[in-house]
Every structure is written in structure tokens, then in C-alpha cells.
Amino acid sequence: MRFMILGGAGFIGSAFVRFLNSLGFRPLVFDLFTYSGRIENLLGCNFDLIKGDVKDFNTLHSTISNFKPDIVINFAAESHVDRSIYSPQDFVGTNVLGVINVLEAARRFSFDYVHISTDEVYGDDKCADENSPLSPSSPYSASKAAGDLFVKAYVRTYGIRAVIVRPSNNxxxxxxxxxxxxxxxxxxxxxxxxxxxxxxxxxxxxIFVEDTVRIIYDIIKYAEWKGEVYNIPGGxxxxxxxxxxxxxxxxxxxxxxxxxxxxxxxxxxxCMVSKLRYNVTxxxxxxxxxxxxxxxxxxxxxxxxxxxxxxxxxxxx
Ligand SMILES: NC(=O)c1ccc[n+]([C@@H]2O[C@H](COP(=O)([O-])OP(=O)(O)OC[C@H]3O[C@@H](n4cnc5c(N)ncnc54)[C@H](O)[C@@H]3O)[C@@H](O)[C@H]2O)c1
Structure with missing residues (x-):
């Protein structure tokens, strides 16, 4: 199985690379190395690396065309709510336009797409299941919700194979x-x-990050790739x-x-509930x-x- 990990030098992405390594896979990491993406996070890992920006259509598409991944998992994001209040435009760039570039690649090349979203798209004060409406509160969660909606639209319109995964606070x-x-x-x-x-x-x-990455891997094994959502609460x-x-x-x-x-x-x-069952730390x-x-x-x-x-x-x- 050929895994391509967008944002693999960040917090959750690098934990996912470590988890893949423990199973014997050597993924391709594609990362811009923003302030939170650090090569130090991948110390001791076994991976190939392309420094690139998901907003850069040509680099992303030529990398995918050359590597021919079976699965692309997208952890690449502007991820901090406080920064989104300070600088919302950056969040639209990576979390919306970047996602559309990945979805365009999914139309052209044949791979399964795992879109990493967040519980924050549901907003607060109710306990959301996978069918709950989106009600984001911050520029960060609004940008993530927009990305999710584009994934749904690409599944419906172009028939790409994708799932949306919404973990809680890691x-x-x-x-x-x-x-x-x-x-x-x-x-x-x-x-x-x-x-x-x-x-x-x-x-x-x-939720402890090592639980999240294990559960994402399990989702990949059982996914239907029809744009369905999987919540990952820590409970x-x-x-x-x-x-x-x-x-x-x-x-x-x-x-x-x-x-x-x-x-x-x-x-x-x-607050989220999930259709999945698992143990956590x-x-x-x-x-x-x-x-x-x-x-x-x-x-x-x-x-x-x-x-x-x-x-x-x-x-x-
Ligand atoms: N950390 C959490 O608690 C949490 C909870 C739920 C969902 N999420 C989601 O999980 C994903 C990963 O979060 P994280 O906490 O690991 O974030 P992070 O900020 O630690 O890592 C983000 C990674 O993406 C890379 N990146 C940013 N912009 C890029 C671009 N334009 N092109 C290529 N790479 C780029 C960064 O260099 C970094 O390596 C995000 O989608 C986030 O919304 C995080």
C-alpha cells in the first residue's frame, strides 16, 4: 500500500507516519514546513519527503502523478483557532483552496482520499453525531467546514472516493x-x-494522539469511500x-x-458521539x-x- 501523507511533519501527521512505520510502511510525506511542521517531528522515521504546498496545484499534482499513491491522507492545515482570529485569510488558503487542489487530484488520479476534519465544525453546546448539521464558530472551524463540504460535493458530482474524519481535541x-x-x-x-x-x-x-492515528488507520480498512463521516471523540x-x-x-x-x-x-x-467503537488511553x-x-x-x-x-x-x- 502506497501512502501519501499531506502535512506529515505536523503533530498528528507525524504520529501517523510513526504508526505506519510500525506496520512496515514507508510513506511519502508532502509538507510545506510552516511554523508547526518540523523535520524534528519525523526524527527516526522511515519516509520519503517532498517539500510542497497544497495550495500549489502543479507541485501537488506532479508529486501525485509520479508517486501514484493508493491512499492520500490530508493532515495539512492551518490548525490554530487563535491564529485564525488574527489572520483568517491564511486559513481559507490552505484549509479550503488546498483541499480543492487535493480533490482535483482525486478526480484525475485514482486514489482513496482521507480528509481530516475536526469536531469544531459542529459548533458547541450540543452532542453531535455524524449526521448533525455544521455550525462553525471560528474562522478556523468555518474553513474546515468549507473543506468538508467540498469533499461531499466532489464525491457527489465527480464520484471521487473519499471519507471525512472528525477527531476531537488531540x-x-x-x-x-x-x-x-x-x-x-x-x-x-x-x-x-x-x-x-x-x-x-x-x-x-x-483524545491521545496515538489513539487517533490508530483509529484513522482502522477507518481506512473499513471505509466505504462514499463521502461518509467518521467522528473520533475521545469520550x-x-x-x-x-x-x-x-x-x-x-x-x-x-x-x-x-x-x-x-x-x-x-x-x-x-461533544461528539461516534458510530465507531474503540478503546482510548x-x-x-x-x-x-x-x-x-x-x-x-x-x-x-x-x-x-x-x-x-x-x-x-x-x-x-
Ligand atoms: N490537533 C488537534 O487537536 C486536532 C483536532 C481535530 C482535528 N485536527 C485536524 O488535524 C489536522 C492536523 O492537525 P495538527 O494538530 O497535526 O496540525 P499541525 O499544525 O501540527 O500540523 C499541520 C501540518 O500541515 C503543514 N501545512 C500547513 N499548511 C500547509 C500547506 N499549505 N501545504 C502543505 N503542508 C502544510 C504544516 O507544515 C504542518 O506540518 C488538521 O487538519 C486539523 O484541523 C486537529
């Missing part, structure tokens, strides 16, 4: 420190406070403050919480493994802590 090794859990771990290791938006009661459904819904409490216990450190003004449009609660165990990874891999994050999204309490401002 955490684990190699997540860029702008995201809440690595930010909390690293700032606490540095003796800094942890900024918490609003009242800290916003609830997320947490572990905790508020930001609850996560910090468990993380503090895991780290054996006091978390210095500082409440800051709420993110504009902040979703209060994500308990949150405390996943947080322990995540903390141990950041503790023993300071070299990975020390050069990143100048990033304004790591340093500032309200980075969208």
Missing part, C-alpha cells in the same frame, strides 16, 4: 506549544503562569481547569493559573506520557518559546 508528544496542553506543561516547567481564557470552564473532549470531556488539576498532579507541581479575557467567539463545550495516563515526553525532549521545544503564541496571554490581540 494531545500528546510533538504538539506545537501554542496549543493548551503543551503550553501548560512548558510554561509550568519554566516557572511561568498558565493563561486560562474566560472562567476556565470551557469543556473539550480529549473524555473535561474543562480546562479540570485538565490543569490532573496535569498538576501528574507533574507534581502547582499550576499557576492566570485568568485572561476570553477568546472571541469561544466555544463553551464540544485514559486522560491521566495520556497526560503522564505527554508530560514525560516534554520533560525528556527539552531540545525539541526550547527554540520555540519565543513564539508570540506561546508567550502572550491573549495572542489574537
Amino acid at each position: 494531545y500528546g508528544p510533538r504538539q506545537f506549544p501554542e496549543k493548551f496542553i503543551p503550553k501548560a506543561i512548558i510554561r509550568t516547567l519554566l516557572g511561568m503562569h498558565v493563561p486560562v481564557y474566560g472562567d476556565g470552564k470551557a469543556e473539550r473532549d480529549w 473524555q470531556r473535561y474543562s480546562v481547569l479540570d485538565v490543569l488539576k490532573i496535569l498538576g498532579e501528574v507533574m507534581g507541581k502547582e499550576m499557576k493559573v492566570r485568568f485572561v479575557s476570553d477568546r472571541p467567539g469561544h466555544d463553551r463545550r464540544y 485514559p486522560l491521566r495516563e495520556g497526560l503522564r506520557r505527554t508530560y514525560e515526553w516534554y520533560l525528556s525532549n527539552k531540545w525539541w521545544w526550547e527554540s520555540l518559546i519565543d513564539d508570540r503564541f506561546f508567550r502572550e496571554d491573549e495572542p489574537w490581540k
Whole structure:
């Protein structure tokens, strides 16, 4: 099986490459290496590499034409909600136009397409199943929802073979420190406070990244490729403050919480159910493994802590 991994140098993409390696596959990684895509994430992995932009139609199509993948999995995205509030146009570029380029390739070349979306497309305050309507709140989730709708349209209009996968909030090794859990771990290791938006009661459904990639691989085995949706909730819904409490216990450190003004449009609660059945790593165990990874891999994050999204309490401002 020939796998092509778009965005394979990012957080979830690189975990997927590792998982494929453990099964004996050597995928082709296609990545632009934006701020969150790092060659360090693929250290020790077995892969071929093309540096390229999904927005660049010609490079994407010639790579696919030469490599002839059986499956293309698209993790390439602008992925951070705060950045989308600051700079929405970048999100339309990669998360919508980039997706259309991949879909155009799917029309011309014969491969199965796994489109990685997010629980955020459903919006907040209700428990979504795979048939629930989309109601995105942020420029990020709006761009992801638009990408999903184009996948559906290409399946219906052109008959391409695709599935849409919607994981909930992932955490684990190699997540860029702008995201809440690595930010909390690293700032606490540095003796800094942890900024918490609003009242800290916003609830997320947490899933360990190694569970997500295993479940995506299982979906590939059973997919019908008719544009169907697969939700991947972690089934572990905790508020930001609850996560910090468990993380503090895991780290054996006091978390210095500082409440800051709420993110504009902040979703209060994500909740999904899935037609799939699977086991996941308990949150405390996943947080322990995540903390141990950041503790023993300071070299990975020390050069990143100048990033304004790591340093500032309200980075969208
Ligand atoms: N992290 C989460 O909690 C989470 C939850 C649900 C869904 N998702 C989705 O999973 C996917 C991966 O998320 P992640 O957390 O690994 O993100 P990430 O930011 O860590 O990685 C994104 C990767 O895409 C690459 N990329 C960005 N723009 C590109 C472009 N134009 N061309 C080629 N490559 C490009 C980056 O270099 C990086 O390697 C995204 O689609 C995201 O929306 C993430």
C-alpha cells in the first residue's frame, strides 16, 4: 500500500507516519514546513519527503502523478483557532483552496482520499453525531467546514472516493506549544503562569494522539469511500481547569493559573458521539506520557518559546 501523507511533519501527521512505520510502511510525506511542521517531528522515521504546498496545484499534482499513491491522507492545515482570529485569510488558503487542489487530484488520479476534519465544525453546546448539521464558530472551524463540504460535493458530482474524519481535541508528544496542553506543561516547567481564557470552564473532549492515528488507520480498512463521516471523540470531556488539576498532579507541581479575557467567539463545550467503537488511553495516563515526553525532549521545544503564541496571554490581540 502506497501512502501519501499531506502535512506529515505536523503533530498528528507525524504520529501517523510513526504508526505506519510500525506496520512496515514507508510513506511519502508532502509538507510545506510552516511554523508547526518540523523535520524534528519525523526524527527516526522511515519516509520519503517532498517539500510542497497544497495550495500549489502543479507541485501537488506532479508529486501525485509520479508517486501514484493508493491512499492520500490530508493532515495539512492551518490548525490554530487563535491564529485564525488574527489572520483568517491564511486559513481559507490552505484549509479550503488546498483541499480543492487535493480533490482535483482525486478526480484525475485514482486514489482513496482521507480528509481530516475536526469536531469544531459542529459548533458547541450540543452532542453531535455524524449526521448533525455544521455550525462553525471560528474562522478556523468555518474553513474546515468549507473543506468538508467540498469533499461531499466532489464525491457527489465527480464520484471521487473519499471519507471525512472528525477527531476531537488531540494531545500528546510533538504538539506545537501554542496549543493548551503543551503550553501548560512548558510554561509550568519554566516557572511561568498558565493563561486560562474566560472562567476556565470551557469543556473539550480529549483524545491521545496515538489513539487517533490508530483509529484513522482502522477507518481506512473499513471505509466505504462514499463521502461518509467518521467522528473520533475521545469520550473524555473535561474543562480546562479540570485538565490543569490532573496535569498538576501528574507533574507534581502547582499550576499557576492566570485568568485572561476570553477568546472571541469561544466555544463553551464540544461533544461528539461516534458510530465507531474503540478503546482510548485514559486522560491521566495520556497526560503522564505527554508530560514525560516534554520533560525528556527539552531540545525539541526550547527554540520555540519565543513564539508570540506561546508567550502572550491573549495572542489574537
Ligand atoms: N490537533 C488537534 O487537536 C486536532 C483536532 C481535530 C482535528 N485536527 C485536524 O488535524 C489536522 C492536523 O492537525 P495538527 O494538530 O497535526 O496540525 P499541525 O499544525 O501540527 O500540523 C499541520 C501540518 O500541515 C503543514 N501545512 C500547513 N499548511 C500547509 C500547506 N499549505 N501545504 C502543505 N503542508 C502544510 C504544516 O507544515 C504542518 O506540518 C488538521 O487538519 C486539523 O484541523 C486537529
